[in-house]
Amino acid sequence: MATTTTTVPSAGPIAGSRSFLSRLRDGDEIARLVTFIFAGTVVIITVLLVYEFWRESYLPRHKFGFAFFVTSVWDPIFDKFGALPFIYGTVVTAGIALLLAVPLGIGAAIFLAELAPARVSDTLQFFIDLLAAVPSVIYGLLGVFIVIPVMRQYIQPALKSSLGFLPFFQGPAYGVGFLTAGIVLAIMVIPYIISVSREVLISVPRDQREAALALGSTRWESTWKVVLPFARTGIMGSIFLALARALGETMAVTMVIGNTPTISASLFSPGYSIAAVIANEFTEATGDLYLQSLIELGLVLFLLTFLLNGMARLLIVVTSQRGSEMGQA
Amino acid sequence: MSSRLRWRKLVSHFMLTMTGLCALVAVSVLFFILGYLVYHGGTSISWNFFTKLPAPVGETGGGMANAIVGSAKLLLLACLLGVPIGFFGAIYLAEFSGGTVAFVVRYAADLLNGVPSIVIGIFAYSLVVLPFKHFSTAAGGFALGLMMIPITLRSTEEFLRAVPRALREGAMALGASQWKTIATVVVPAAYRGILTAILLAFARVAGETAPLLFTALGNRFWSPGWAQPTASLPVMIFTYAIAPYDDWHRQAWAAGLVLLALILIVNIIARMILSRGTTVPRT
Numbered sequence: 001m002a003t004t005t006t007t008v009p010s011a012g013p014i015a016g017s018r019s020f021l022s023r024l025r026d027g028d029e030i031a032r033l034v035t036f037i038f039a040g041t042v043v044i045i046t047v048l049l050v051y052e053f054w055r056e057s058y059l060p061r062h063k064f065g066f067a068f069f070v071t072s073v074w075d076p077i078f079d080k081f082g083a084l085p086f087i088y089g090t091v092v093t094a095g096i097a098l099l100l101a102v103p104l105g106i107g108a109a110i111f112l113a114e115l116a117p118a119r120v121s122d123t124l125q126f127f128i129d130l131l132a133a134v135p136s137v138i139y140g141l142l143g144v145f146i147v148i149p150v151m152r153q154y155i156q157p158a159l160k161s162s163l164g165f166l167p168f169f170q171g172p173a174y175g176v177g178f179l180t181a182g183i184v185l186a187i188m189v190i191p192y193i194i195s196v197s198r199e200v201l202i203s204v205p206r207d208q209r210e211a212a213l214a215l216g217s218t219r220w221e222s223t224w225k226v227v228l229p230f231a232r233t234g235i236m237g238s239i240f241l242a243l244a245r246a247l248g249e250t251m252a253v254t255m256v257i258g259n260t261p262t263i264s265a266s267l268f269s270p271g272y273s274i275a276a277v278i279a280n281e282f283t284e285a286t287g288d289l290y291l292q293s294l295i296e297l298g299l300v301l302f303l304l305t306f307l308l309n310g311m312a313r314l315l316i317v318v319t320s321q322r323g324s325e326m327g328q329a
Numbered sequence: 330m331s332s333r334l335r336w337r338k339l340v341s342h343f344m345l346t347m348t349g350l351c352a353l354v355a356v357s358v359l360f361f362i363l364g365y366l367v368y369h370g371g372t373s374i375s376w377n378f379f380t381k382l383p384a385p386v387g388e389t390g391g392g393m394a395n396a397i398v399g400s401a402k403l404l405l406l407a408c409l410l411g412v413p414i415g416f417f418g419a420i421y422l423a424e425f426s427g428g429t430v431a432f433v434v435r436y437a438a439d440l441l442n443g444v445p446s447i448v449i450g451i452f453a454y455s456l457v458v459l460p461f462k463h464f465s466t467a468a469g470g471f472a473l474g475l476m477m478i479p480i481t482l483r484s485t486e487e488f489l490r491a492v493p494r495a496l497r498e499g500a501m502a503l504g505a506s507q508w509k510t511i512a513t514v515v516v517p518a519a520y521r522g523i524l525t526a527i528l529l530a531f532a533r534v535a536g537e538t539a540p541l542l543f544t545a546l547g548n549r550f551w552s553p554g555w556a557q558p559t560a561s562l563p564v565m566i567f568t569y570a571i572a573p574y575d576d577w578h579r580q581a582w583a584a585g586l587v588l589l590a591l592i593l594i595v596n597i598i599a600r601m602i603l604s605r606g607t608t609v610p611r612t
Contacts, residue, residue: 026506035421038414039434046437049452107351124356131359133596135536137563141570141585190355220341248445250539275447282543298451309443
């Protein structure tokens with residue numbers, strides 16, 4: 001996870017005290033300008049992205065206003081667009097994914113950071129990194145041909161007979177639906193939770209553990225009552241990161257969620273998510289209002305992931321800084 | 330031993346074993362995916378897969394030659410866009426810039442990195458497809474290139490920053506100008522890391538499907554030039570997997586195996602390059 005590592009502060013620009021003219025003659029100012037243009041491109045692209053989404057979603061923002069988010073009719077023929085089923089599907093599937101992935105991911109991270117010898121930990125982390133590199137369409141492929149049949153034949157009937165009194169586990173077992181999408185998403189975000197949580201756990205100063213052990217706590221007690229609370233904010237960061245991934249995930253969800261705009265308490269019911277509806281309907285959208293409604297959905301997705309990523313980064317940085325400060329003290 | 334202590338030790342052992350199980354489950358998912366793809370894809374892959382065009386709908390046989398070439402073209406364009414901006418941008422961040430500008434650039438890159446790939450697809454659609462009124466290889470390559478920029482930029486910057494300051498000062502003390510120091514000392518010292526960063530970014534976008542759906546679209550035939558819609562492996566996997574034909578499912582598995590093999594091999598090479606000796610002498 002190269003993107004979340006903190007920067008090494010030691011090296012930095014050496015501007016030197018030479019005059020502007022001599023720097024110009026040496027070509028330094030030209031090099032600076034050229035690289036500046038490339039760096040500036042990144043900013044321009046990002047600003048342009050935000051601007052384009054804002055501009056291209058003018059019609060639905062103007063016509064529906066806030067009702068866009070709270071109405072559930074999606075009818076391109078009569079130009080009625082309400083995003084509620086998609087928002088519901090996105091939130092529910094991401095929620096299921098986190099419910100499953102967080103305990104498993106943090107458990108695995110604890111094993112890698114606290115228990116496993118360095119070599120074992122590094123080897124396992126290597127496999128986890130490879131797992132994170134598997135593209136989402138492959139997860140979708142396995143979802144279609146393995147997870148859906150297994151859900152339909154075994155897991156959904158089993159859940160129904162054991163927990164069927166709950167509203168979540170009722171209705172016919174299609175195989176596709178919120179639960180299946182949530183499970184596939186969980187498998188996809190586990191590597192992110194593991195990688196980041198492991199980093200954060202490793203950055204917890206050693207004396208914290210030693211102090212706990214010296215006071216007579218067992219290994220688990222030192223982990224649970226000392227190390228985890230110390231790393232709490234960073235682990236929250238990894239969860240936000242995973243949530244952002246889960247919300248924006250497109251292909252795997254599109255392939256297993258059933259693509260039916262429904263709001264249902266039953267997790268067996270087929271649903272739809274924001275990313276999936278964009279993927280399915282964007283090329284077929286006729287009329288500006290239809291297309292722009294889809295773009296507004298994209299804008300919603302963008303803003304959600306923007307907020308979550310920002311919070312995640314802040315939390316991770318705060319924890320690792322606290323760790324290094326304590327380590328130096 | 331008091332029973333209280335025995336209980337605490339029991340809990341400790343139990344919970345630690347559980348964490349080990351979690352790690353085992355997480356890692357075994359990788360081997361399950363690999364095994365399943367090799368099993369299903371391996372039996373469906375054939376020479377035709379690499380050399381033939383897709384068969385007409387309803388007929389069996391055919392291959393994905395056009396999608397393989399299409400993916401290669403898309404990735405070439407992506408690299409042409411993503412690598413220079415990422416690389417030179419990183420040099421600016423690590424070597425030339427101080428406070429505010431660097432902060433803004435980094436912030437923008439992180440923002441771009443977090444954007445869901447489908448959103449990048451819409452952006453490329455409105456920026457490239459709409460003005461030219463045509464789905465095209467160029468638009469798909471543009472979308473993938475956008476995704477490469479922040480990954481390359483941020484990790485290249487990390488590796489440049491890891492080069493010890495003493496090396497730069499040494500070069501400048503010998504009278505080299507700053508850009509010469511960068512070109513002949515700093516970048517060569519960090520080249521393994523930079524190569525790794527680029528390869529990882531490449532592997533990341535090689536499997537992206539969502540940004541291609543409404544930029545490169547898809548094509549059942551060869552796509553000449555850069556202005557035509559083109560097939561690509563990830564999109565083919567998607568279309569074939571959700572289609573109702575058994576023969577298409579078979580080919581989706583084969584395509585999945587090829588794509589995953591490519592991505593994992595590039596990943597492993599990238600990590601090997603990085604781990605073979607430290608990039609810079611420790612001072």
